[in-house]
Amino acid sequence: MEDALRAIGQTMASLGAPDCRLIAPKTLDYRLSQQLASWRRSDPAPQRVTPASLRLLDYAHELAVLTPSPLQHAVVDMAYIAFFYLNRPGEYAKPTSSDSLSAPFRLCDVEFSIGLRVFNASRASVSDIRLATFASLIFTNQKNAVRGEKVGHARTGHSSSCPVLALIRRVLNLRLHSAPPYGSALSLFSFFFRHPRVCHLCSHHRYAPP
Helix, strand or coil: CHHHHHHHHHHHHHCCCCCCCEEECCEECHHHHHHHHHHHHHCCCCCCCCCCCHHHHHHHHHHHCCCCCHHHHHHHHHHHHHHHHCCCHHHHCECCCCCCCCCCCEHHHEEEEECCEEEECCCCCHHHHHHCCEEEEECCCCCCCCCCCEEEEECCCCCCCCHHHHHHHHHHHHHHHCCCCCHHHCECCEEEEECCEEEECECCCCCCCC
16 A cells, blocks of 8 residues: 555656655655554564575485486476576466566576686587586576576585586486477476476476485
8 A cells, every 4th residue: 555655646746746645855744654554553464485495405306316207306406496596486487377577597598607618508518518617597587677687606516506507407408308399498497208298397396205
């Protein structure tokens, strides 16, 4: 409600009329401030989401090594990527609706680096990808919608808790199975049970220990 009232007041001010919420510059009308405070007190407490524990992801990775399921490996790898790159749900899992705020990252949206040499994941050699020390995601309409912006991480030195290693595993898996018409447009959350049948990781998928 406070946001809606602010939007109305600012719209009026932009048209040359006084902001009816204010009795002085940056001073809210006392009656309105008390009403908003009363609504805040009556609102239920926010339900906070506990951040995922990196140790929990490491444990899931240890279990995924014991099972050959492509789904389990996709869940763990995308969980690492989402954790380190702070992805929205529609960026690390198939969106549940067509009006999702973000587009999923694709194979061609990943760049790897070895020193000053940068190469795209869709065209680089497998040997270069395995030796990469830095990995970046190229943004299109994700996050702040700055097209072409890149966010990257270097290797952490950990055998599993590493965004670079997680992206390497995802990219190599897609490169191993990808075939027309998928290619570089294949989403990172795609995986294969039986080639060439492509599947997609969805938000309702859960990690199931063997």
